[in-house]
Amino acid sequence: MISCLENLPDELLLDIFSYLSPIDLFISFSYINNHFNSILCDQSIQLGIRIAKNNYTKIDYFANYFTHIYICNDTDIDIRQFNNVRSLTLGPYPKPSDELINQLVDQPQRYFPYLTQLIVYQPLSTWYSPPSVRLWTQLFTNRFSRLKHCSLPGRIFALPTTYFYCPSLYSLSIGGCSLRDLPVLLSALPNLKFLSTDLWGIADIINQSSYHHSNLSHLSIKFRQQTIVLEELCCLLLYVPYLKIFTIEGTQQHNTFNIDNWYNILISQFEYLNKFYCTIRLSDSIENNKIDINYIRKYNKIFSQMKLFRRNDSLFISNQ
Structure with a gap:
């Protein structure tokens, strides 16, 4: 008969x-004996925590154990102590x-060597601050060498073609x-499989290079500030010939909407x-019956x- 907890x-x-x-968990079971310590230190166990004001002061002692961190407080905290983290979420509230962004980009290869997922919630009004720009630089120069999944709110323009x-x-x-x-973004991310982005600004992309991305299979785009121009969309999609899933949102003039063109x-x-x-x-x-x-x-x-459906006096066609 089992007589004590550690024999389970x-x-x-x-x-x-x-x-x-x-x-x-750590207050109760860490440092009791080697058996419990080996379980708590097992890297295959994914331990996550939401860091708030009421638990932050106790975290320092166990920072190396956590693999999933969700920062949801405005208390001063040094996220560099979580150097075993695999998934890190900053925000949204x-x-x-x-200061947090500065910590994130401060020698990421040293402080976040195992980070594979990064989610940052930040208002667009602050995205062009020096720390945020530095985050883009660190990210796209492979300083987060194991990062596989990333979600950032900012808009990027005039990407460098070197480094x-x-x-x-x-x-x-x-x-x-x-x-x-x-x-340019696609060419810098050769193993990308999923991309979601808003598209801003009309640009002449017809005569650009014939680059083809060989791995992107899921593309989600939302056209902002302009109508969908099928000729531009067609040229854009030539870069991703191996798509399996395609999601699009935008506006199109009714007199240019043609199902034959979309099919082609x-x-x-x-x-x-x-x-x-x-x-x-x-x-x-x-009127709805025109389509x-x-x-x-x-x-x-x-x-x-x-x-077909109407929303705020506008007519939409959708399958979502």
């Missing part, structure tokens, strides 16, 4: 530990301060970039495309879930 199988102990907060290379990133979500800079772009050019999601605002004020939605649904299976 490790699998059962881990299940028990999952019901405790990380702070309570409160927004991360410049700009990050082969580790698989997934990237950013607040926006220009049409002209998107091919999506089906004729993409051999591997199997999922297409869209929300398109038809900028002209028209034959049944014809569109029957046109091809990727359009089969299309529907």
Whole structure:
């Protein structure tokens, strides 16, 4: 008969530990004996914590144990002590301060050698501050050498073409970039599989290089401040011929919306495309019956879930 807790199988102990907060777990079980220490130090165990005012003062003693950190307070904290972290989230409430961003970019190879996921919530009004610009530089010069998934709110423009290379990133979500800079961004991230971004500014991209990204399979774009121009969209998509999932949001003039053109772009050019999601605002004020939605649904299976709806006096066509 099992007479004490430490004689339980490790699998059962881990299940028990999952019901405790990380702070309570370490206060209660660390340094009791070698058995418990070996379990708590096991790198395969992913321990996460939301850092708030009521638990920050106790964290220093166990900082190296945590692999998932979520900063949700405005108390002064040195995130560089969590040098075993794999996933780091800054924000959204409160927004991360410049001091936190400075800590993040201070020798990341030394303080965050295992970081694989980074999420930063920051208002666009502060994204052009020196610490934020430095974060972009560190990120895209491969200073976070193991980073695979990244979400940043800022917009990027005029990307440098030298010393700009990050082969580790698989997934990237950013607040926006220009049409002209998107091919530069893709060429710097050769192993990227997922990209989500807003597109800002109309640019002549027709005569740019014939670069093809061989790994990007999921692209999500939202057109800002301009209507969707199919010719530009077609040229843009030539950079990503192996798309399997494509999501788009934007505005298009009703008199230019043509399902034949969309079909030619999506089906004729993409051999591997199997999922297409869209929300398109038809900028002209028209009646619903001016568009034959049944014809569109029957046109091809990727359009089969299309529907028309009105929102704030605007007409949308969408399958989301």
